[in-house]
Amino acid sequence: MKTNASKTLKATAAAVAMAVSAMAAHAAAAPSELKIGTLYASSGPFAVASQGQYEGLKFWAAAINKSGGAFVKAYHKKIPVKIVAYDDQSSTSTATTLYNQLISQDKVDVLVADFGSVLTSVAVPLAAEHHMLLIDPTGSGANFFTKKTDYLADVSIPSSTVWPVPLANYLLQQKIKRVAIIYGANDFDASQAGTLKDVLGKGGVTPVYYHGVPTTESNYTVLLHTIAATKPDAVLEFGYAPNDIAFLRSLAQSGLHFNMTFSIFPGQLIDLMTKNVGAKGLAYTYTYPTPPLVKYAKVSYGMNTADFVKAFNAAEHKQPNFLDSAGYNTGLIVQHMLDTAPKFTQLDFHQALMDISGKTTTLLGPFKINENGAQLGQPFPVAQIVPEGSGTKFVVVYPQDKATGKAVYPAPKQ
Amino acid sequence: MELLEYAIVGGILYGVFFSLVGIGLNLIFGVMRIINLAHGQFIVLGGYVAWLVSRHFGFNPLWSIPLSVAGAIVVGWPLYAAVVPRLQRSDDPEMLSFILFFGIGQMIEALTGMAFGADQRSLPSEALGSGNIGVLGQQFPDSWWIAAAVSVSCILALYGYFSHTRLGYATRAIMADRDEALATGISVDRVSAIAFVAGLALAGIAGMFVPYLLGSVSPDLGGELTTTSFAIVIIGSLGNPLGTVIGGLVFGLGTMLMQTYYSSWSNVVPYALLLIIVLIRPSGLLGKEARHA
Amino acid sequence: MPDDSLLHKLRPGALVLALLAAGFLLLPHMYGNQSLLFTLMTFIVLTQGLNLLYGFTGYLPFGYVGFFGCGAYATSLLVLHAHLPVLACVAGGGLAAVLMALVLGPLLRLSGAYFSIASLAASQILYFVVSNTNLADITGGPYGLKIERVFAPDASYLAMLAVLLLTSGLAAYFRSSRFGMELRAMKQDPTSAAMAGIDVVRERLIVWLVSALVAGLAGGVYAWNLSVFYPDAVFTLQISVFAIVFALFGGVGTVIGPIVGAAVLYTLYSAIGISSPQYFQLIYGALIVLLVLFLPGGILSLFTRRGIRVF
Structure with a gap:
């Protein structure tokens, strides 16, 4: 006991001494x-x-x-x-x-x-x-x-x-059963797609199309036709900004129409997307609206x-x-x-x-972060981009407490 | 079934366009035995000309076609004079031109990167008609049809040049046998220079449609376009510009079918085709001479 | 006497190896970014490995990076699944590259530009296969591989130095042995070399395999050093391109040419290329053009022209 106590004491003293000297060193440096x-x-x-x-x-x-x-x-x-x-x-x-x-x-x-x-x-x-x-x-x-x-x-x-959870819940709440998911094959988009698929699965919805494409993909024309062949109601595209641009452009030119289209970056880089896709191409697209939106x-x-x-x-x-x-x-x-x-x-x-x-x-x-370093706060709702004059505006449609309007579903043909 | 029809119609449109992409490379090789490894970068330049014309000056991107031709003359003529005769005097023009034009390609890529930044650029889709045209119930964007039409026109024009003009006859004579052509008094240097410029011009014209068919244009796209062109040219047989059309169609149909049914493997198509063709039939589908070392 | 001449033959090679070893052992004490020095060594190895093939047989493999990537992936997959010591895994990476070279052996039937472009196609196919999403369970697909539990910057630095010495030793052997002389005879005139009794096909294949081995080992050590990497990091054509440019710049067919070329140009790259890559690209593009037109033997030929023998 005694020896233990004295050991502890000694150790503590040493630690204190070290801490003090460290602090001194720091203060000096x-x-x-x-x-x-x-x-x-x-x-x-x-x-x-x-x-x-x-x-x-x-x-x-x-x-x-x-x-x-x-x-x-x-x-x-x-x-x-x-x-x-x-x-x-x-x-x-x-x-x-x-x-x-x-x-x-x-x-x-x-x-x-x-x-x-x-x-x-x-x-x-x-x-x-x-x-x-x-x-x-x-x-x-x-x-x-x-x-x-x-x-x-x-x-x-x-x-x-945690990021795609509100989106998944929204799809379940709207009872949209035929969901097509196309994602860039990288950690970010694949995690999004994977989480979404899991949450939908728990709600009893299995995607009719679930497919990864290279992060460098710049032409979705043919892919869109393959997706259309599965007759989905909602087409969700997870990509980085260049993918989202290429996807929405291909969609606008393809002559195809889906009741709901989702893509990530319109909600983060709206100016870039509008410049490249045009207000018409963005109309009725869903996205995650982010601050400062x-x-x-x-x-x-x-x-x-x-x-x-x-x-x-x-x-x-x-x-x-x-x-x-x-x-x-x-x-x-x-x-x-x-x-x-x-x-x-x-x-x-x-x-x-x-x-x-x-x-x-x-x-x-x-x-709010957890011990693994993951961010659990800063949640993103779901919004729809709707035409307003010659431009567009965001209408938050989910969750209820943040909603600023109701979604236009199915999206009208233009 | 609907998907198959879609892939076939799309493959033909895509393939016809890619014939145009490859044909300039083949023309230059056929006439000069020079491998223009900067071919893809010249195509990219054509894409940027179209981008400047439509986004910067607000004209229809089709105006970039005459501009590309003019650009090919301004750039191509001095470039030809500076390097081609020198290369042809060396002991291995094929290999040396391969390396030299690789260097030129890197320079073009660097310069386009400095001038336009490394981001992907796209063209306004409305410029070539925002609708789409259907065949067999399959809808394709207007731009694809225009690209295919322009490609066919360019290839027909080249065909007309070969079969109905004196310079065209001379070009074919040089392609058949350079030394003999020299001996019969053909001005090989002048005809070669024209073919060189024409090769670059065709690349530039193809470049205009790249943002439509591939989604966007960026400086680093050149290398991939070069290898794809190479594959198309080798499939059709090197040195035979019209064989390139077959090469383009094989590539276009192959790519579209793969994209439709095994989309994740579609980027392998040009490389696999190239490898198979050079190993099994190095002279290409239409070629006669063997090329074993 | 024969001993003496052997010694004489070995001396320049030994000197190069000693200088390289001393240099790369001392440099980390003077310059702290070991990762940069490591990459420099990697590029010297690749430049030298490419030189073994191009400089001694005239075959220019644009897809050389394919062997590098192959070694990187084989090594990492062995680390993940075989529970062998890391060095054994690196050796396995080298072996995998040799096997790949055997499979691609028929490419050697092609001449000149056909060989170059076909090897490029092969490396791209390898890249697309490895990075395919459908194979994500096996190769990690586009999500890359993580072997951070063997992450060891210092040990992998020494391993790359060992690969560098091996490669330079091979180049020195090629340069001074009978085998190397036969290769050069083949390069100049394969027909008469064959008539003189040289087994052209066999010797060419050996060089191809050796050159692949070197790239595979380098890829393995590179993967070990990075420990988290994506397919494009080890399959990017940029790696081939750099090796080719560095080799042409220094002078192919020699031992110190590729070392000098890689050292000078990679230093230039790290000085200006990392912050403004386009300027560097412009410079090396222009360098290639000028070299082909005016200095096909690389900068070392400036010395040989003045009658100075370059090893």
């Missing part, structure tokens, strides 16, 4: 700037989305630096933020080298992943290997979040395992959605899209993490995120 490392894609299938996210993050950094920097609790002072960013051109192998560069050469304090599941996936094992917390803005692939980890946190988008007025941290839109507009002279908002939100969460973490270590950063989880609401909605 407070960095002159906070290095936030990230990647963006100037080209390739993820370029538009990635650049939006990156601009949002830069907008946050510029705003916080104007106020003297981010408050770091570990040092009790504000420290200016510096973003170190490289261009991975949407290539995972380039991204691997560059994530390595950020970790080993630039020795960044905070590591932020590029847009989307594909470019995030290569960073996940790297971050774990180097004991870095990976701040994952928009990588929602289900297979990232299969075990408990201290080194991964999805901060700005719901995990793919959906607005959160009451927030506990940072600007609310409407204020963000105004501020972003004033600074960048354009309307923010969802990915700008997601990038900005990522900055906000990092900021909150830094002003919460008592010590300047990656593990404390992660603990800080766990601490603010469930108690924080930002412009994207409630922030």
